[in-house]
Amino acid sequence: MTExxxxxxxxxxxxxxxxxxxxxxxxxxxxLTSAQKSVLLRLDRDGPATVSALARAESVKPQSMxxxxxxLEALQAISGQPDPTDGRQTLIELTPAFRQYLTESRxxxxxxxxxxxxxxxxxxxxxxxxxxxxxxxxxxxx
Numbered sequence: 001m002t003e004x005x006x007x008x009x010x011x012x013x014x015x016x017x018x019x020x021x022x023x024x025x026x027x028x029x030x031x032l033t034s035a036q037k038s039v040l041l042r043l044d045r046d047g048p049a050t051v052s053a054l055a056r057a058e059s060v061k062p063q064s065m066x067x068x069x070x071x072l073e074a075l076q077a078i079s080g081q082p083d084p085t086d087g088r089q090t091l092i093e094l095t096p097a098f099r100q101y102l103t104e105s106r107x108x109x110x111x112x113x114x115x116x117x118x119x120x121x122x123x124x125x126x127x128x129x130x131x132x133x134x135x136x137x138x139x140x141x142x
Contacts, residue, residue, distance in 0.1 A: 026112040032075075035060070035068045040077060040094065044102060048093040050083065 033038070039054055049057070055065035069092060072078045077098040083089035094102070117126060 016142070023109045023113065026108045033071075035064075036072055036077075039065075039068055039072065040098070040102075043078065043094050048081075049092040050089045050091060050124065052089075053094065065126075 029122070038058060042054065042057060043049065046057075051065050051069055053061055054069070057064040058065065059067075069078065073080070076095055078092050079095050080090040080092050083091045117129070121129065
């Protein structure tokens with residue numbers, strides 16, 4: 001790794017961290033753990049799942065996932081229904097109220113980012129950023 005690549009890596013990490021913090025500032029603060037956030041985003045993206053399936057997807061023990069799920073149930077962010085194909089299993093899903101919260105949270109972040117892009121970046125810079133997003137996605141998928 002060259003010194004310029006190492007510097008780029010450090011600057012990218014710092015810039016992305018700062019951008020993520022700014023986006024988080026656009027919504028209400030909450031006390032969710034990173035494990036809880038990960039489960040909620042997975043349920044939002046992939047739909048209902050069993051505790052076992054969530055544990056496999058998150059690479060944790062089922063006992064740990066049960067603790068995470070119990071915390072989210074206490075916050076009324078998720079609920080469980082019997083699995084129609086296997087009554088011994090429970091399918092966990094987002095509650096309608098939490099889904100609404102996610103929608104509002106994303107809208108606030110999107111509004112802030114749209115304003116920032118329009119006010120801070122020229123059309124040429126926006127074009128350059130669009131190209132950079134493709135590269136960032138490749139890095140994220142590595």
